[in-house]
Amino acid sequence: MSKISLLAFDMDGTISVSKTPLDEEISKTLGEILQNRKIAVITGADLPQLEKQVIIPLQKVKANIDNIILLPTCGSQFFYYVNGKTTKMYSEDLSVDEKSKIFIALEYAINQTGSKPEKIYGEQIEDRGTQVTFSAIGQDCPVDVKSTWDPDMTKRKAMKKILDELLPDFDIKIAGLSSIDITRKGIDKKYGMMKLLEHTKIPTEEIIFFGDKLVPDGNDYPVIETGIRCILVQDHRHTNSILKEIISKRFEYIKD
Ligand SMILES: [Mg+2]
Incomplete structure (x- = not known):
């Protein structure tokens, strides 16, 4: 049994329909998690797209977005929130x-x-x-x-x-x-998740990653190499049902 400190998600196909804002149901579920846990979202999309699809729907359900970390463009950028304001940790811009x-x-x-x-x-x-x-x-x-x-x-x-x-x-x-x-060579979701581990100092075993493309050639697949526990989902509804299960077990620990 390990303690869970952070849940990480791919965006399109995992917590939302592609290019579409989170629906109300999963927004509420994520809002519940954000009361006392951290969430990270890692995607190939850029920050404005992430804010449109994830942050605005979460603000609508009054979720505590100060517990969110956003990793746009596969973690070559890293943002978090302080009192609801977007704050940049780094952005490895091309010259x-x-x-x-x-x-x-x-x-x-x-x-x-x-x-x-x-x-x-x-x-x-x-x-x-x-x-x-x-x-x-x-x-x-x-x-x-x-x-x-x-x-x-x-x-x-x-x-x-x-x-x-x-x-x-x-x-x-x-x-x-x-x-x-x-992008520069070597930027994929493994790269981004390694950055997340480095900057949050959260132990690998206290993180779970959810993705709909955790299959060879899929863009979530590189995360497996980080040693983080990965859950393959079919779509956002599937993710939502797993999250509800985790919440109902009081979310302190999860079975290995
Ligand atoms: Mg996806």
Whole structure:
């Protein structure tokens, strides 16, 4: 039996529907946990997206967000809350040089592969500080248009091949329905969770991680290597039911 001090979660597909705010039910459950425990959320998304999907719904149910840690862009950024105010622990931003290298490589890859769509909705290349995200048809593109652009990933695989060659110091990840995320090499959820352990000083055995992609090639899979106990979930409803069970056992200890 180990004491539980912190529950860590992936966001999309684990505590919410992809790109969607937490529903009221899981917000209330998480609110209950936050009364006396810490919660961390680790995702490839950036801080504004995390605040929209997680923090605002939790504020609606008056949860104690001072017990939350946010790890946007896989933990290359680390935020926590003091009296409800976002506070930065660190942000490992790409340098101006690194960013311009990435922008030039992206332009080249777009031209070489001819993957220029006729219409672009909003920003196509987004600077997220620690990550550059290429959204083929733009950030604000409707999902139905997005999902038909590159369903078998052929276009993005062709771009990735070029980018891998041009940017050997970076990780090129095919993400979402029409995106490519570019970060410094070695930034994944294992990296972020190791940062969490380092900065909170919470022992590994007092943490549980929940993810919907804890399978080989899934973006939660690297967390397994940290030695943190991991729970594979189907969706946010599944997570919610496990959390309720943990709460009903008074949440002090959990069976190994
Ligand atoms: Mg997920």
